[in-house]
Amino acid sequence: MEPVKKVKGKALPLGYSDVDTDQIVPSDALKRIERTGFGQFLFSSWREDEDFVMNKPEHEGAVVLLAGENFGCGSSREHAVWAVQDYGFGAVIAPSFADIFKNNCTKNGVLTVELPEEVVQKLLEAIRENPDAEITVDLESRTVTGPGVEESFEVDDFVRYRLLNGLDDVGLTLRHEEDIEAYERRRPSYMPKVL
Amino acid sequence: MSKPRTLAEKVWEKHVVRRAEGEPDLLYVDLHLVHEVTSPQAFEGLRLAGRKVRRPDLTLATMDHNVPTTEFGLPVRDEVSARQMDALRKNCEEFGVQLHPWGTIGQGIVHMIGPEMGLTQPGLTIVCGDSHTSTHGAFGALAFGIGTSEVEHVLATQTIPQSHPKTMAVTVEGELPVDVSAKDLMLGILNRIGTKGGTGHVIEYRGEAVRQLSMEGRMTVCNMSIEGGARAGMIAPDETTYSYLEGRPHAPQGADWERALEEWQSLPTDEGASFDKEVVIQAEDLVPYVSWGTTPAQTVPLDGEVPEPQNEGHERALKYMGLKPGTPMRDIYVDTVFIGSCTNARIEDLRAAARVLEGHKVKEGIRAMVVPGSMRVKQQAEEEGLDEVFQQAGFEWRNAGCSMCLGMNPDKLSPGERCASTSNRNFEGRQGKGGRTHLVSPVVAAATAVMGRFASPSELGVLEGV
Ligand code: SF4
Numbered sequence: 001m002e003p004v005k006k007v008k009g010k011a012l013p014l015g016y017s018d019v020d021t022d023q024i025v026p027s028d029a030l031k032r033i034e035r036t037g038f039g040q041f042l043f044s045s046w047r048e049d050e051d052f053v054m055n056k057p058e059h060e061g062a063v064v065l066l067a068g069e070n071f072g073c074g075s076s077r078e079h080a081v082w083a084v085q086d087y088g089f090g091a092v093i094a095p096s097f098a099d100i101f102k103n104n105c106t107k108n109g110v111l112t113v114e115l116p117e118e119v120v121q122k123l124l125e126a127i128r129e130n131p132d133a134e135i136t137v138d139l140e141s142r143t144v145t146g147p148g149v150e151e152s153f154e155v156d157d158f159v160r161y162r163l164l165n166g167l168d169d170v171g172l173t174l175r176h177e178e179d180i181e182a183y184e185r186r187r188p189s190y191m192p193k194v195l
Numbered sequence: 196m197s198k199p200r201t202l203a204e205k206v207w208e209k210h211v212v213r214r215a216e217g218e219p220d221l222l223y224v225d226l227h228l229v230h231e232v233t234s235p236q237a238f239e240g241l242r243l244a245g246r247k248v249r250r251p252d253l254t255l256a257t258m259d260h261n262v263p264t265t266e267f268g269l270p271v272r273d274e275v276s277a278r279q280m281d282a283l284r285k286n287c288e289e290f291g292v293q294l295h296p297w298g299t300i301g302q303g304i305v306h307m308i309g310p311e312m313g314l315t316q317p318g319l320t321i322v323c324g325d326s327h328t329s330t331h332g333a334f335g336a337l338a339f340g341i342g343t344s345e346v347e348h349v350l351a352t353q354t355i356p357q358s359h360p361k362t363m364a365v366t367v368e369g370e371l372p373v374d375v376s377a378k379d380l381m382l383g384i385l386n387r388i389g390t391k392g393g394t395g396h397v398i399e400y401r402g403e404a405v406r407q408l409s410m411e412g413r414m415t416v417c418n419m420s421i422e423g424g425a426r427a428g429m430i431a432p433d434e435t436t437y438s439y440l441e442g443r444p445h446a447p448q449g450a451d452w453e454r455a456l457e458e459w460q461s462l463p464t465d466e467g468a469s470f471d472k473e474v475v476i477q478a479e480d481l482v483p484y485v486s487w488g489t490t491p492a493q494t495v496p497l498d499g500e501v502p503e504p505q506n507e508g509h510e511r512a513l514k515y516m517g518l519k520p521g522t523p524m525r526d527i528y529v530d531t532v533f534i535g536s537c538t539n540a541r542i543e544d545l546r547a548a549a550r551v552l553e554g555h556k557v558k559e560g561i562r563a564m565v566v567p568g569s570m571r572v573k574q575q576a577e578e579e580g581l582d583e584v585f586q587q588a589g590f591e592w593r594n595a596g597c598s599m600c601l602g603m604n605p606d607k608l609s610p611g612e613r614c615a616s617t618s619n620r621n622f623e624g625r626q627g628k629g630g631r632t633h634l635v636s637p638v639v640a641a642a643t644a645v646m647g648r649f650a651s652p653s654e655l656g657v658l659e660g661v
Contacts, residue, residue: 017508018390018490022622027603031261031275033235033282035343045624068508070391073424073490074622076326077233078342099394099426100326100340107344156358158218169344170244173221173352179213180249180354183223188458190451191225192314194293195252 003166004109007090008136009063011146013127014053017068021101024072024080038079039086058131066124067094069117072101081108091137093144095120106159107169111137113144113153123149139163199465201362202431203397206337206462210320212354219356225319225336227349229256229292230305231283232603233324237347238286249353251291255314256283258297259304260603264566264593268298276604290350303569303595306330306537310414311571313443317432317459322349327537327619328427329420333413334440335432335462337397340421360426361471363396367404369478373658374651376547377412378539378617378636380404381419382484385492388474393425396472399464400430404478410439411543418538419619422491431463485524485649486621486634488512493621497524497639497651515623516631517611524649527633531614532563532644533626534590534637536600539617540568544637545576549584551641551652557589558647564591564606566598590644602627615643 029041046052053059065084071094072080081104084092091111105112115123126147127133135146139160143152162169173180200208213221227250234256241248248254261276271277280297287294295301295308302308306327309315317335322328324346331338341355349355365384375383384400398420400413408416413430420428437456440446447455484494487501489512495502503520504510513520518527534540534548545567557563565585567573573595576582582592599606600618608614608630617640618625621632635643638657642650652658 016511020490020620020622022601022620022625026624026628027260027601028628030232030603031273031279033239033279035236035239045628070394070424073390074326074421074620076324076340076342078236078324078344081342096391096394098391098424100342100421104342104344107342169356170240170246170348170351173348173354173356176213176221177352179221180223180352183212184353187223188454190447190455191319192316192445192447193252194226194255194314194445 001109001166001168004090004111004163005140006136006138007063007111009134010059010061010132011064011066011123011127011135012054012059012062013124014065014067015124018070018073019067020074021072021077021080022074025077025083030077030079035082036086038083039088042083042087061088063088063090064135064137065089065092066120066127067092069095071097073098076100078104081105081110085110093120093123106163109163111139113137115144115151115153119149119151199468201464201468201470202335202399202429202462203337203360203362206318206320209318219358221354222320222357224322224349224353224355225253226309226314226321227254228305228309228321228323228328229254229346230260230325231258231279232260233343234286234346235279235282236343237350238290240347241290241350246351248290248292248350251293253353254292254350255309256287256292257295257302257305257308258283260597260601262297262596263605264596264598265605267594300570300574303571304537304540304597306418307541307568307572310334311569313440313446316440316446316455317436318462322355326421327418329425330414330418330537332417332420332427332429333410334436335429335459337427337429339427361396363393363398363425363472364470364474365398365400366402366473366475367400367478368402368475369404370407371404371478371481374483374653375481376636376638377408377415379481379483381416382486382491382494382634383481384476385419385423386484386494387476388423390422390490390492391424393420393423396425397427397429398423398425400428405430406433409543410435411541414541415538419491422619432459483636483639483651485639487516487518487524489515489621489623491619491621491634494634495524497649499524526648528648529613529615529633529643530562531608531612532561532640533599533614533616533618534564534640535566535568535598536618537568538619539637540566540572542572542575544617545572545581548637548641549581551638551655551657552588552645553584555588555645555655557644561644561647563589563644564593564599566593567595570595599626601625615640615649
């Protein structure tokens, strides 16, 4: 994973609440066996409506996605994160996220930023008014700056450390292989086996 | 004496491989379930890094999301689906993982086969690249859905780093009314806690109404924990759990059974243990529900009507569903009835639906299908003659798979098609682009197929045993 320190640029004011992963990337698109190329499917059914916010030229090139509460609920498909990232977003700002989606983001270097509802509303309105306004999400200082907004956000220390250094989980865990072996030796023999 | 602990905390503590200040706990994984959709990129990651599957003996794979349910084990016509199924077959061969492929008796929805084989047991940690892994919590296992990067991590290390969850108790006091099923119980809970009421928490379902549920009913409840945002759902093991497990192929036997049993009996939440959040519901307040919107928390009683929208999200949902506020649910006609999915396609669900259908016919023009959750459930249902009841009523009798629960295989809704479904998600387009899903229990689905509009079994003279 590439280290992530900062995401800065235009934002897409989506604003919807309870956006589920079936909306982010429909199940039909999950048949691919690669990790790449999912951006074309991002919000694909909403995109058929020409009035949908993503189709507006003034929002082209956005790197921050602004959403409503409970973003990413539903299935565990990491394809949803791959779609968000492949389309060009480096950060999602919302009042709250679903757990699995948020966790999947940390594995791919997409920043999820939880800000109070009123702050997200303020950003949404500001970006709707001036689509060229920029938002900066700075992981190092844990702050978001945007039109009329300067807020700090919470992020798990360990997640932040991993992201800033671009560390991959498997590599980190394999440093503790001895602990895993020790645990396996203690495991009771009656535990079920598949084979 | 040590501090009283919850079921979730006990299972968690037993699985800590490594704990370090400022880092998530590293947990051991007892059972890793794998399906064709969320695993190809994980196996590819292993291959690129030159890694192996650490414990093939604790890993089990099946095909469920892509499989057609009309044929059985033939070459799949959809090329992209075929490629994904083929990738799983090759990956399992290369890495030595046991696979129950399409076309074999062991095949079925990933959350059906673990319990069926007796692999899902109390006190285990179980993960799968699938959010409905919470189903296995019905046995008192800590079971949760993970993403593909984590699937790769578990394949390589048999462990998973996890930050501590919060605990939540949902207690359902008293006895369920006779016409209220496990599905209704869960829809009722979701209606009260909302789609994010459980976020960050492991829910433990407690109380008399939960204790009285069969294992099948408990799985239905735990299955939908994720619909309330929860990381997992659990029910403490008891006699119901043990008698379900005893004698299943992978359940411990002889002296091992006794040792395991002793361990399992120590798992239930201690008296006086505290939860971060508690919700108490009276069973007598619960009724059969139907969803009207596009989240599983948007439900009303079957006797109720389409509600007035309270916000912009509700308006979008009503527009998508093509519904007018004030319409009685019983006046809404459906095009399709789907009985299936890992929520409601176990033998008990099929028995209940068949009881309602006995001697009745599906209303003309309605497409009705039953898709058993696994080939073993299908086989058992056929031994009991349920297939005939369904077919005589006019239902299609299919082979096992996820089928119309999600639009990834040939079983799909068309745009605008309205469906009474026993599955777990009514998201926009979940069952096919533009499709309109109403979540219901198996008995309401069956009665609805006969009446052509949302209906209860009592309208067909069936009063009990839902
Ligand atoms: S039946 Fe539906 S919810 Fe269950 S695993 Fe299959 S697609 Fe997921």
